[in-house]
Amino acid sequence: MEEEEKQEVEIKKNHEITTQENNKPIPNHDNSTEEDSISEHISKKINYKNLIYYNPGMKIEIINNEGITNYDLNFKIILIGNSGVGKSCITLKATKDIFKEDFTSTIGFLFFSYHVKINDKLIKLQIWDTCGQEIYKALITQFYRSSALAIICYSVTDRKSFKDVEAWIKNVKSNSNPDCKLFLIANKIDLPNRVISTEEGKKCQKENGFECYMETSAKNGINVNELFVNCTLTLYKELDKYIKEKELMELSNRIKLNDDSNYEEKDCAC
Numbered sequence: 153m154e155e156e157e158k159q160e161v162e163i164k165k166n167h168e169i170t171t172q173e174n175n176k177p178i179p180n181h182d183n184s185t186e187e188d189s190i191s192e193h194i195s196k197k198i199n200y201k202n203l204i205y206y207n208p209g210m211k212i213e214i215i216n217n218e219g220i221t222n223y224d225l226n227f228k229i230i231l232i233g234n235s236g237v238g239k240s241c242i243t244l245k246a247t248k249d250i251f252k253e254d255f256t257s258t259i260g261f262l263f264f265s266y267h268v269k270i271n272d273k274l275i276k277l278q279i280w281d282t283c284g285q286e287i288y289k290a291l292i293t294q295f296y297r298s299s300a301l302a303i304i305c306y307s308v309t310d311r312k313s314f315k316d317v318e319a320w321i322k323n324v325k326s327n328s329n330p331d332c333k334l335f336l337i338a339n340k341i342d343l344p345n346r347v348i349s350t351e352e353g354k355k356c357q358k359e360n361g362f363e364c365y366m367e368t369s370a371k372n373g374i375n376v377n378e379l380f381v382n383c384t385l386t387l388y389k390e391l392d393k394y395i396k397e398k399e400l401m402e403l404s405n406r407i408k409l410n411d412d413s414n415y416e417e418k419d420c421a422c
């Protein structure tokens with residue numbers, strides 16, 4: 153087992169201890185077959201209207217199986233934002249279909265895996281759920297480095313968490329690579345005491361160049377799977393672009409080589 157995988161298993165175990173409710177371990181759906189979980193998610197959970205970069209010819213499947221070791225692509229994504237905005241709840245709802253009412257702040261960070269199949273490519277998202285508490289900020293910044301995408305969350309009932317989005321953007325910009333994509337998530341939309349409007353959220357998205365703005369409720373499961381499918385689609389699109397660019401470059405190199413050999417042949421004939 154590779155070092156990273158080992159670490160992942162350990163942290164998952166740890167997570168089961170720290171987030172259990174009424175001392176019951178979190179079920180991990182190990183008994184469900186791959187097919188069951190695909191149909192469960194496809195029929196109940198995906199709202200295709202809320203997907204970005206989706207076209208009707210695309211085949212999307214959420215593979216809810218923790219034992220997957222064979223995948224084509226692997227991306228690291230991080231969830232950041234102030235403490236209590238619901239980062240862990242969003243991840244738990246998407247990965248284990250659990251909502252925890254009690255608030256136990258994450259210690260450091262936690263790992264989760266989420267698998268999405270797009271067309272014939274199985275993509276693994278390695279989700280790093282970080283803690284929003286100030287005391288952990290220095291530790292968390294270490295984990296920004298190789299992330300392909302950062303999800304910045306705020307709660308629509310907490311103006312401070314919205315104001316602090318700019319500080320989180322700065323953190324990402326100064327600690328991760330320049331290609332790191334940014335998503336803005338407005339969570340807890342099920343609550344009646346909302347103080348941040350959709351317009352404010354969208355304005356923040358435009359002003360700061362977020363790739364995507366979504367409103368979620370971890371409690372009701374609104375948009376939680378769509379969020380991670382959108383992450384996958386965004387990264388898949390980038391990859392597709394990269395592959396096409398590479399193919400074009402190879403093609404142009406081949407043409408160039410052919411031209412050169414033609415030139416040499418002509419030279420020899422003289």
Ligand code: GTP
Pocket residue numbers: 233234235236237238239240241242252253254255256257258259282283284285339340341342343368369370371372
């Ligand atoms: P840190 O680990 O400290 O960074 O917090 P966090 O952002 O991970 O917050 P967490 O997921 O632990 O949620 C904090 C509290 O908000 C918990 O009591 C949750 O039950 C509640 N909560 C999270 N998401 C929602 C939501 O969508 N709706 C409602 N009503 N409550 C939510």
